[in-house]
Amino acid sequence: MHFQQSGPDAGAGDPPPGRAGSPRTILMVDDHVLVRAGLRSLLGQRFGDRFPLAEAASLSDALAWLKDHAHEVLVLLLDLHLPDTRGLAGLQLVRQLHPSVPVIVVSGLQDARIQDEAALHGAVAYVCKTGHEASLHALLERVEAIATGVGPPRAASPPRAARPLDDRLNKRQVQVLELILSSHDNQAIAHETGLSLGSVKNIVSSIFLVFNVRSRAELIGLFSN
Known part of the structure; x- marks a missing residue:
């Protein structure tokens, strides 16, 4: 996880002090170094003296940082194609874990259907x-608009399974859940995570128990509504 804070009093690499009720960090999640550099320059010119910038190259890095710093985030800029997630699964997981964090999807995909689906899953903009x-x-x-409070309000909680998951799933379960939402079967999850097939089955079963579901379709439905 790379963190960059602007301002004359900022210590290199140090996160800004969190102030509940006063979100101030712009979090960028994109695996392309040049894209992050471009966004850093663009956002820094406009907001550098007002909001520090944080960067992550993967969804897992972003989620690890958000676990302790979500209350500091003004807005999260999320790419849909990352090393550890594809499509809308990453957006779905962020919205379930941190429903109060506004998410703007920043993607190279110019597909009206995907834009509509992103909005349905809680993105405040695409x-x-x-x-x-x-x-x-x-x-x-x-x-x-988000910073001044005249644009989209802080994202509303998803209608189902809205309670933050941090207290219900461990890190490995979150990883497997993300892969399930990305349409990976057990064999693909085992290959992706390096776990045995038996371990994957046990983790999937434990996730079913957490959400009180009996099938993948039912689980995915919780995150699709």
Whole structure:
């Protein structure tokens, strides 16, 4: 996890002091170094003297940091294609773990269907990172609107399974849940995690118990509504 804080009093690599009720960090989650560098420059020029920036190259890194710092986040900028998640599964998991954190999807996918689905899953905005001036301007204006309180409110809680999961799932269970939501079967999860097939089956069963479901379809349905 890489953290960058702006401001003359910022210590290199030190996170800003958390202040409940006063979210102030912009968290960028993207695995491409050049994309993060571009966003860092763009956001720094507009918000550098107001909000520190945090960066993560994977969803797991972002979730690890959010576990203790979610209350500090003004907005999370999320790519849909990361090393450890694909499609809307990452958005779904962030929304379930941290329903109060506003998420703006920043993706290279210009697909109206995906944009609509992202909105249904709780994204407050969807911006295409095409590099066009209009897209970049739209991103800045969305962040500004959230910062000033005149844009989308802090994201509403999902209708089901809305209680934060940090106290219900351990790190390995969260990892397996994420892969289930990405449509991985048990064999694929075993390959991805390095676990034995038997261990994967046991973890999947424990996740079913946590959410009181009896099938993958039922579990995925909790995160799709």
